Amino acid sequence: MKGKVCLDTGIITLLYSKNPPKKILQLMNSVKTGKIEAYALSSIIVEAFYHICKLKGKINAETIIATFLNTYPVKIVNLNQSLIFKAGLLKYQYPAELSYNDCYTIAFALNKKMIFHTTEKRLREILPNLKLKTYVF
Secondary structure (H helix, E strand, C coil): CCEEEEECHHHHHHHCCCCCCHHHHHHHHHHHCCCEEEEEEHHHHHHHHHHHHHHHCHHHHHHHHHHHHHHCCCEEECCCHHHHHHHHHHHHHCCCCCCHHHHHHHHHHHHHCCEEEECCCCHHHHCCCCCEEECCC
16 A cells, blocks of 8 residues: 655755755655655745745746646645545644644644654654654755
């Protein structure tokens, strides 16, 4: 059975950083070759574009995100009622600790029982039941 993962913004932005971490390159190579099925919420793609735009400018951000979407078979997820309710509850429970995008992606990962790949450092202590893989940048 193919592994399924949920990607956070930090994974995408680090992938296109000057020196991407080897573990992220390995992860994304597994996605590219079909060994791992990756999902990202549409709002995560928007946030990645924003961060890359700040660092490298609008045209580079457009090129990088277009390249990402065309290179990696990441399934883009839109919000639905189940995600809205679960994410809203997470935001209610952890208003200061979790951003809205964190809530959306965590809700999706929990609902689908996927491993959440992120650069967020404190999630393990906030949500010990979340299947988590963290990366350092």
